[in-house]
Amino acid sequence: MSEVRKGYVQPLDIRHGQVDIAHGSGGRAMAQLIEELFARHLGNEYLAQGDDGALLPAPGAGRLVLATDSHVVSPLFFPGGDIGCLAVHGTINDVAVMGACPLWLSASFILEEGFKLADLALIVQSMAAAAKAAGVPVVTGDTKVVERGKGDGVFITTTGVGVVAAGMDLSGRSARPGDSILVSGTLGDHGMAIMAVRESLGFASPIVSDTAALHGLIAAMRASGAEIHVLRDPTRGGLATTLNEIARQSGVGMMLQERALPVNPAVAAACEFLGLDPLYVANEGKLVAICSERDANTLLSAMRAHPLGKQAAIIGSVHADPHHFVQMTTGFGGRRIVDWLSGDQLPRIC
């Protein structure tokens, strides 16, 4: 990162300006964009070093976790959030569900020529607010500009580093027969919020994305002393896809109780309307936890005591199954498979 001499150029016209190719060409315009927009909002001691990389203190004991996530979302702004806070939360959550305490983030922006600086400023401010609230600073970054028509406004890739304390061993391979399966709250809020805006579906009560950083909730869960085997954040593909991944990794089957699944009534109605299943709709502020059966109620209480886990629920159990099926007892009293998502969920016709 570089610095430009104050007063040397006209200040960026954030209100009316647009991203142009020069903002990505490595020259003065780029330095100015970084200084007046990115560094101004995201600023911290590491970012202020201004070098090619951030020089960070080596963490003490424990193992490092490194996770990365690219964020492409349309629309960029949606009820409950925007691509900026989403990029912060998404990567923090990927680090946190490994049982790690997230320490630092990097952020890489691919901007489309012509993108409004005012929108970019909103996105960066939202990132900054999310990073600050989470206590995880953005310590290094990168900016590229692509020609008009070759991007979708802005793409953001964030990478996160965290440290796992000794003795923590979470993995998708650790679910065991007899374990209990918990979720931290209602399913499908993020995906349905996006879909409602994208398809201009005007519902009476707007559906709000659940985007949130989960490391605080996870810390509270760990503090409960419950023996947690697996943590995951069920993002794309929803809870069903995440559980199928875990079942395959651990070589087990699962049985869910449809009645125990928490779903916001507005999301349930929207899914019903479109012929979609909330089990397959994305979440951005929820986690699924698998723990030993005897600790399930302890863990549930700890989750419910945290603001992000108020609607947590025990939704099923793990059992031995050579086919690794995730199955569900339906609210109706029958039984069915909860399968992997196949392609995108598409609305039914009739």
Place this chain on the structure above:
Amino acid sequence: MKFIDEFRDSELAQGLARAIRREARTDRRYHFMEFCGGHTHAISRYGVSDLLPDNVRMIHGPGCPVCVLPIGRVDQAIRLALEAGVTLCTYGDSLRVPASGGLSLLKARARGGDIRMVYSSADVVALAQSNPDKQVVFFAIGFETTTPPTAVAIKQAATLGLSNFSVLCCHVLTPSAIASILESPEVRRWGTMPLDGFIGPAHVSTIIGSRPYEFFAEEYRKPVVIAGFEPLDVMQAIRMLIRQVNERRAEVENEFSRAVDRDGNPKAQRLVAEVFELRKQFEWRGLNVLPYSALRIHSHLAKFDAEKRFSLVYRPVPDHKACACGAILRGVKRPQDCKLFGTVCTPENPIGSCMVSPEGACAAHYTYGRYKDV
């Protein structure tokens, strides 16, 4: 959720299950076909068959809009997008139906075709209005439920004087499909496919009413019970069918009286008659070429007919040799009887159309019920 949860109540379901067990005679078997994919989906999704006694078997029917779409029609849509360079719009599941050359509309999109999913025919009219320099074609599929909205779109386009909007009309007619099943040699001549009655369509019947089924009940002596798409609707209909069979009645009964009456929706029927006319014949996937079984755009609105505007020729294409979709759509085979099921043909890589939509018999069984096969 109000007006939804009431129809998925497990206590009522248990009560109905007990009633069905009580009323079904133990000295015979019952074979009922649920015509609609919506019923197939409800049965699999809610595990309805788990609540039925062993001697009551449900046969999946052909009433899944994308399942009966023949390869040749999807090919036409793909050619329009890739060769004629039109913006092609269609409903969700049609995008995945396998076509010739390993293509589908989704794959044609990846090859550069401007292919879009829409929720409503009105969206297509709006798209044509806002893109006057592009030819916009609506690939219109479905039974009588989706036909009136297509009629509305064509009338809107006529009123607006749109010269860049047209429709590739593949709307098909439910009674023709039922007749084809009842006339099939397996049912009529050889009797190898026992069929004791039908669960009649839900949404289709809101448009056409219950009257069109009276012929089947009388002529073929098959009871028909029109039912809603909720699982309790389906169970209640099964109970009503068992009663008819036991009492040797063959009548049209209406379980879905909250939405269907004998005459249907006359306004929608008038609209459809105004905009469409019968095709002499139409190829269905699985049911072959059926006479007077589909609609095309009426000659006075021919300028909105994409087949005429782009001089499309229909080329029938046979299904994959080992694919049993045809027999499955006629109820002769079950999904798990097909050699390709779950091995070569999966929802990720559908060979036949029944593996595409969640309403298709194969996709429904694969997605919700295959634990029963192992």
